[in-house]
Amino acid sequence: MPFEVWKTRMGRFRNENTLTAFRNIYSLNGGGLSGISAYWTGVGPKMIESASKGAVLMVSKELINREALNVGMSPFLAGVLAGAGGGVCQTVVMGPCTYLVTAKVTGSSGGLSMFNLVSKTFREKGLRGFYPGGSAIAFRQATNWASRQGFTEKIRDVMKQQRYGDSKAKLTGTEEAISGVLGGALSCWNHPFEVARIEMQARASAGQSKMSMLQVFRMVLKEYGISGLFKGVVPRIGLGIWQTLFMVNGAHIVREKLG
Numbered sequence: 051m052p053f054e055v056w057k058t059r060m061g062r063f064r065n066e067n068t069l070t071a072f073r074n075i076y077s078l079n080g081g082g083l084s085g086i087s088a089y090w091t092g093v094g095p096k097m098i099e100s101a102s103k104g105a106v107l108m109v110s111k112e113l114i115n116r117e118a119l120n121v122g123m124s125p126f127l128a129g130v131l132a133g134a135g136g137g138v139c140q141t142v143v144m145g146p147c148t149y150l151v152t153a154k155v156t157g158s159s160g161g162l163s164m165f166n167l168v169s170k171t172f173r174e175k176g177l178r179g180f181y182p183g184g185s186a187i188a189f190r191q192a193t194n195w196a197s198r199q200g201f202t203e204k205i206r207d208v209m210k211q212q213r214y215g216d217s218k219a220k221l222t223g224t225e226e227a228i229s230g231v232l233g234g235a236l237s238c239w240n241h242p243f244e245v246a247r248i249e250m251q252a253r254a255s256a257g258q259s260k261m262s263m264l265q266v267f268r269m270v271l272k273e274y275g276i277s278g279l280f281k282g283v284v285p286r287i288g289l290g291i292w293q294t295l296f297m298v299n300g301a302h303i304v305r306e307k308l309g
Contacts, residue, residue: 051096052089053289055155060282061248062156064274068284092151094164099147103140111136111195125203125217133199137191144187146180149251156248158256167255183250186263190243197240198294202233234294238287242279245270 060071079088115132119125150167153159159167171179206229210219221229246266253261261269270278 051093053285053292054096054151055089055091056285057244057282057289058152058155058248060285061245062152062158062252064245064270064278064281071282092154092164095147095150099144099151102143102147106139106143107136107195110139111199115199125207126200129203130196130200133195133197134192136199137193137195138188140191140195141184141188144191145184148187148247149180149182149255152248152251153255156252156255158252160256179254182254182260183247183263186243186247186250186266189263190240190247193240193243194237194290197237198233198290201236202229202294205229205232230294231291234291235287237294238283238290241283241286242267242270244286245279245281248282 055075056072059075060066060068063071063074066074075088076085079085111132114135115128118128118131123131149171150164153167154164162170206221206226207217209221209225209229210217213219213225243263246263249266249270250261250263253259267279274281
């Protein structure tokens with residue numbers, strides 16, 4: 051959760067560098083226990099998101115991956131297709147949860163409690179009000195898991211060939227972890243979609259004018275250059291590594307154990 055809060059703050063307050071954003075989460079929330087608890091802002095909806103998106107991803111991704119391999123696709127292409135498909139499926143459950151977390155972390159909720167924020171959003175905008183930035187979420191999630199699954203599968207395949215000379219060899223736990231770390235880190239190339247998602251959701255929560263994903267890209271490029279589109283990428287790499295280890299490598303280990 052701290053990685054999520056950290057990258058969300060940086061995606062909205064792009065004038066802050068990595069360390070400044072991390073310190074501000076603590077200091078601007080009063081320091082002490084209040085400052086520490088701020089790193090878990092929005093943990094309620096995030097838990098719902100994590101439980102639901104994990105279930106959706108694990109089932110859809112593994113199903114697509116299995117069928118793609120059955121029709122003769124390479125592990126790399128099957129991984130890309132499975133990751134993209136699973137990522138798109140996640141968008142439905144992630145939209146409302148990420149919106150609530152972003153509103154609370156960036157302060158654009160106006161100090162409303164989580165319950166009151168949900169009530170206000172539904173009362174004023176209905177279900178659609180929970181899906182600002184939906185296009186950015188869809189692009190992010192599709193490329194997220196296409197990249198995480200694809201890169202990790204490619205690295206696993208290279209490891210098998212280089213170390214054992216057999217594409218069907220079984221990797222050790224350490225080798226699985228290394229492939230997950232590398233795959234998770236490399237998958238963060240798509241961070242501009244995350245910056246757009248954060249900006250679009252924060253603006254909606256704050257009652258600011260609506261902007262499309264392309265409009266956000268143009269605005270950020272004009273104000274901060276290319277680097278602005280990668281604000282928050284450091285904590286996102288940490289988050290990406292953890293999620294890849296759990297949802298990509300973990301899925302392989304569970305599948306092998308179950309036969």
